[in-house]
Amino acid sequence: xxxxxxxxxxxxxxxxxxxxxxxxxxxxxxxxxxxxxxxxxxxxxxxxxxxxxxxxxxxxxxxxxxxxxxxxxxxxxxxxxxxxxxxxxxxxxxxxxxxxxxxxxxxxxxxxxxxxxxxxxxxxxxxxxxxxxxxxxxxxxxxxxxxxxxxxxxxxxxxxxxxxxxxxxxxxxxxxxxxxxxxxxxxxxxxxxxxxxxxxxxxxxxxxxxxxxxxxxxxxxxxxxxxxxxxxxxxxxxxxxxxxxxxxxxxxxxxxxxxxxxxxxxxxxxxxxxxxxxxxxxxxxxxxxxxxxxxxxxxxxxxxxxxxxxxxxxxxxxxxxxxx
Amino acid sequence: xxxxxxxxxxxxxxxxxxxxxxxxxxxxxxxxxxxxxxxxxxxxxxxxxxxxxxxxxxxxxxxxxxxxxxxxxxxxxxxxxxxxxxxxxxxxxxxxxxxxxxxxxxxxxxxxxxxxxxxxxxxxxxxxxxxxxxxxxxxxxxxxxxxxxxxxxxxxxxxxxxxxxxxxxxxxxxxxxxxxxxxxxxxxxxxxxxxxxxxxxxxxxxxxxxxxxxxxxxxxxxxxxxxxxxxxxxxxxxxxxxxxxxxxxxxxxxxxxxxxxxxxxxxxxxxxxxxxxxxxxxxxxxxxxxxxxxxxxxxxxxxxxxxxxxxxxxxxxxxxxxxxxxxxxxxxxxxxxxxxxxxxxxxxxxxxxxx
Numbered sequence: 001x002x003x004x005x006x007x008x009x010x011x012x013x014x015x016x017x018x019x020x021x022x023x024x025x026x027x028x029x030x031x032x033x034x035x036x037x038x039x040x041x042x043x044x045x046x047x048x049x050x051x052x053x054x055x056x057x058x059x060x061x062x063x064x065x066x067x068x069x070x071x072x073x074x075x076x077x078x079x080x081x082x083x084x085x086x087x088x089x090x091x092x093x094x095x096x097x098x099x100x101x102x103x104x105x106x107x108x109x110x111x112x113x114x115x116x117x118x119x120x121x122x123x124x125x126x127x128x129x130x131x132x133x134x135x136x137x138x139x140x141x142x143x144x145x146x147x148x149x150x151x152x153x154x155x156x157x158x159x160x161x162x163x164x165x166x167x168x169x170x171x172x173x174x175x176x177x178x179x180x181x182x183x184x185x186x187x188x189x190x191x192x193x194x195x196x197x198x199x200x201x202x203x204x205x206x207x208x209x210x211x212x213x214x215x216x217x218x219x220x221x222x223x224x225x226x227x228x229x230x231x232x233x234x235x236x237x238x239x240x241x242x243x244x245x246x247x248x249x250x251x252x253x254x255x256x257x258x259x260x261x262x263x264x265x266x267x268x269x270x271x272x273x274x275x276x277x278x279x280x281x282x283x284x285x286x287x288x289x290x291x292x293x294x295x296x297x298x299x300x301x302x303x304x305x306x307x308x309x310x311x312x313x314x315x316x317x318x319x320x321x322x323x324x
Numbered sequence: 325x326x327x328x329x330x331x332x333x334x335x336x337x338x339x340x341x342x343x344x345x346x347x348x349x350x351x352x353x354x355x356x357x358x359x360x361x362x363x364x365x366x367x368x369x370x371x372x373x374x375x376x377x378x379x380x381x382x383x384x385x386x387x388x389x390x391x392x393x394x395x396x397x398x399x400x401x402x403x404x405x406x407x408x409x410x411x412x413x414x415x416x417x418x419x420x421x422x423x424x425x426x427x428x429x430x431x432x433x434x435x436x437x438x439x440x441x442x443x444x445x446x447x448x449x450x451x452x453x454x455x456x457x458x459x460x461x462x463x464x465x466x467x468x469x470x471x472x473x474x475x476x477x478x479x480x481x482x483x484x485x486x487x488x489x490x491x492x493x494x495x496x497x498x499x500x501x502x503x504x505x506x507x508x509x510x511x512x513x514x515x516x517x518x519x520x521x522x523x524x525x526x527x528x529x530x531x532x533x534x535x536x537x538x539x540x541x542x543x544x545x546x547x548x549x550x551x552x553x554x555x556x557x558x559x560x561x562x563x564x565x566x567x568x569x570x571x572x573x574x575x576x577x578x579x580x581x582x583x584x585x586x587x588x589x590x591x592x593x594x595x596x597x598x599x600x601x602x603x604x605x606x607x608x609x610x611x612x613x614x615x616x617x618x619x620x621x622x623x624x625x626x627x628x629x630x631x632x633x634x635x636x637x638x639x640x641x642x643x644x645x646x647x648x649x650x651x652x653x654x655x656x657x658x659x660x661x662x663x664x665x666x667x668x669x670x671x672x673x674x675x676x677x678x679x
Contacts, residue, residue: 201535201654227650233369235535236403237652240370240379265410265538266402 044160047122047143047153054138057162058117064105065121068142069094070290071154072119074170075163082113090284090292104128111135117160121289144289146212147297151175154291174294178216181301184308185218192304194219195243195272198230198287199254205231209293210286217300218308219245239266245304246272251283279303346626349619353633357416360637364412364644370403374648380404411537414545414601415643416636418534419608421549421598423635425591426609427616427628428556431563432584432591433486433497439610440475440595442498444505448478449599450529451508454515457526468544468600475596478504479588490581491570532603532658534643541601552594553632559587560624567622605658607665608639618672638665 060082063069069088083098122143142153158167204210205226214221222241285292371378429438452474485500516526565573616630642660
């Protein structure tokens, strides 16, 4: 009994402390809004929902994600890039840029490069973003959730870097290519079921790029009603759903082959396996929210609806090298 | 080793006789295991039980088992017979192996904290698995042989650190085990870092799981695990005598050092082979022996078989939960074993203290 009262007292103390802390925190937030004195400077809202004050015409840009590097290059900002992360390998010229490390970048090297703008994706952790900002760097996060979001990112980077015209032209070009696919697939009644894998038994769930792309390409994602964006699904679910098409990624993260897929227990009963409709797609174009995401959309459309896009047969040949 | 004095030693001690009640508990556990295997085979994301997409009916499962499945989609038969059944059987084997290894370790070292993971066997075995990818030899049993070798290596190191001047220094056991285990884990992590494309093969052995189960893995795991388990069961009387202490055991005619070495080799065999097919799965080897000790007492002649069955029961249910709780998404089985195992273990500890 005595112990219980003691515990209760302790709990009460805890409660008071937590409430006090909350009040302090709230005051901090409110005063933060009051000090919004730099509002007249150019501000943008990035994909993390943060308002960032960006410099006019940045000349020393650092990219911490391959997708961001690709956007910078397509906008013709090659000479403004002072450094990239280790994974930035496209286009070829990105490999010659100064490297600042992988998932955990080398902050000393970053500071030595004196960037006036750091662009990151959601692969860079919040802790690293905060740490860079504490050192006085301006960080903008590009983390789109849809193909539409990638095009918005291109426009946003164009706006920040004074390349609005180039961004507008590229965005319109990409939108036309998307339109060319979706205008055909949208009206299709026949929508084959697709299992799209980026890692053995790991696939794209609702709200992910992969799911978005399959729907736009005129297919049905068998993992569309799973609980998470990138779920690890059970083999029996794949066999039970019996997809007409299986597509898996090839690239850095995987060693999967067509034979691996065929040899998985139970997979011999799947229509895609029986009808030889196992295809590959480059991991980089599918998983990077870069302009090449539209290449991924086109390839998926050719794989899912070969009858609608016959002119693209040559394209299909290079995206299924494993079948030869 | 002379077996006669051992028989008298255990025979004269009433506590170490298998009594009727314990026999019933054992029979009950075996029946529960059979029921569990059947129930777990019924459960999965495609039904009939436990999934959000219950497309396979009980009728279909019945037809599949009596081989009249023509009217059901071909995939259903594969799901039940080629995917779930081997997975449940692999969980049975791995659960047996981890629990029997844990019981043996706790007996040999007379330490309630001993289990294959804490002693470093599992980490040694997963290092063996990682190393096997870099060996240019192709052989069918390469993987389990490598994990066995890794497990044996870590047991050898730990044993020699703990065994000073013909005596086991139990207080050094946990420290050496943790040191050796983290050393091997560090090498495995380094190999993963360097492995590039092979990355996902390696991460499997660190995270653990039964999702790679197939009939091939069941066939390969079954013989070494069953042999090792039977070997350990054969020495259950010796384990009882070891509990009395090294000197009394010596007077009773048990060659303590040899028995301990043989048991450690068997333990490395079962735990090493288990890791080859399931990676590192924590908690099964640690808590199953304790639960069974509370149920059936400390006599290894009944404690060991009870642990074998108990470990299988625990791991089958943990794995079934792991693949159905968020169906069709799978979660790592280690989350379930720790999430269910730890509170249950604490409950048992509190209860047995009050008694």
